[in-house]
Amino acid sequence: MTLVFSSPPWRAQWLDPLQLGSETQVLVHYRQSFLTGSEGGQLFPLTEVDALDLPLSTKQGLGMWEGLPIVLYELSEAPSIAGLNWLGLRQIMSSQLDTSYVEMLCMAAQVGTWATQHRFCSHCGIPLLAVTGERAMACPQCHNRYYPRISPCMIALVTRGDEVLLARSPRHAPGVFSTLAGFVEPGETIEQCIAREVLEEVGVQVTQPRYITSQSWPFPHSLMLGFHVQYLHGEIRLQPEEIEEARWFPLNALPNLPGPHTIARHLIDCYLAERLGTTHPM
Numbered sequence: 278m279t280l281v282f283s284s285p286p287w288r289a290q291w292l293d294p295l296q297l298g299s300e301t302q303v304l305v306h307y308r309q310s311f312l313t314g315s316e317g318g319q320l321f322p323l324t325e326v327d328a329l330d331l332p333l334s335t336k337q338g339l340g341m342w343e344g345l346p347i348v349l350y351e352l353s354e355a356p357s358i359a360g361l362n363w364l365g366l367r368q369i370m371s372s373q374l375d376t377s378y379v380e381m382l383c384m385a386a387q388v389g390t391w392a393t394q395h396r397f398c399s400h401c402g403i404p405l406l407a408v409t410g411e412r413a414m415a416c417p418q419c420h421n422r423y424y425p426r427i428s429p430c431m432i433a434l435v436t437r438g439d440e441v442l443l444a445r446s447p448r449h450a451p452g453v454f455s456t457l458a459g460f461v462e463p464g465e466t467i468e469q470c471i472a473r474e475v476l477e478e479v480g481v482q483v484t485q486p487r488y489i490t491s492q493s494w495p496f497p498h499s500l501m502l503g504f505h506v507q508y509l510h511g512e513i514r515l516q517p518e519e520i521e522e523a524r525w526f527p528l529n530a531l532p533n534l535p536g537p538h539t540i541a542r543h544l545i546d547c548y549l550a551e552r553l554g555t556t557h558p559m
């Protein structure tokens with residue numbers, strides 16, 4: 278028997294934006310929105326985009342999509358263009374798209390945000406220069422290098438047998454309940470972060486963190502580290518600024534959940550598969 282392994286359509290890599298040929302495809306981005314064609318796609322041929330004469334902040338070579346080079350055009354504003362729309366990344370992600378394609382858009386948004394926020398040396402205050410061969414900006418005076426910033430976050434599904442603890446933050450869509458999440462603080466391990474965030478946000482103590490998976494999350498530069506944790510002790514008590522409602526839900530009566538392409542949904546679906554024998558998510 279011959280096994281055939283197909284490679285994923287998306288491969289991130291550093292590409293020199295000054296060396297790109299006519300086969301290059303362009304993603305046009307401004308503040309977590311992408312220029313979108315009438316058919317709903319975000320990739321445009323280089324020659325078509327160059328003809329639009331867009332207000333460019335920076336170009337970043339991102340990698341290869343189905344064998345073609347991809348460059349990001351990060352704009353300094355979002356002009357209206359006849360026949361094209363600006364679509365927010367969250368809105369794009371709410372539809373059933375290929376996971377590799379979503380990963381490419383998430384990486385592009387994160388690189389674009391980083392590039393616009395790292396134009397000057399924070400030590401000397403002078404303009405930075407792009408480094409050749411890796412994704413970094415360098416100061417010509419103090420030689421500091423600025424790499425893309427990534428902020429680790431814990432995301433945890435708290436479980437108690439066939440019940441899960443889900444919460445709503447004011448940022449969530451109306452009616453949607455999700456898992457708890459929070460940024461790692463300096464000096465903290467991910468396990469300490471889980472214990473602190475869960476206690477702060479809903480007032481309960483948890484134990485036995487079990488790592489499930491991770492997800493790069495470009496709002497604006499998080500790396501989500503996903504866990505199942507078991508309830509240990511305490512009654513639900515909300516942190517008012519962060520959480521507007523939190524409840525224990527039986528697995529057979531769950532509320533509206535986060536959409537596809539979210540690790541929150543993945544953690545919940547994994548637990549459903551474990552307890553109820555439903556299909557395990559990919």
Ligand SMILES: NC(=O)c1ccc[n+]([C@@H]2O[C@H](COP(=O)([O-])OP(=O)(O)OC[C@H]3O[C@@H](n4cnc5c(N)ncnc54)[C@H](O)[C@@H]3O)[C@@H](O)[C@H]2O)c1
Nearest residue numbers: 428430455458459460494496497499501519539540541542
């Ligand atoms: N992919 C998913 O399924 C999913 C689900 C839920 C949350 N998230 C993401 O998890 C991340 C953390 O969640 P949260 O908002 O509940 O965090 P959180 O509970 O730590 O609270 C957010 C607050 O933390 C503070 N903060 C501390 N460090 C910060 C940093 N490095 N960057 C920004 N703010 C910082 C700010 O005051 C901010 O308002 C966010 O990026 C959120 O979008 C992803």
Ligand SMILES: [Mg+2]
Nearest residue numbers: 457458459519
């Ligand atoms: Mg939080």
Ligand SMILES: [Zn+2]
Nearest residue numbers: 398401416419
């Ligand atoms: Zn400097």
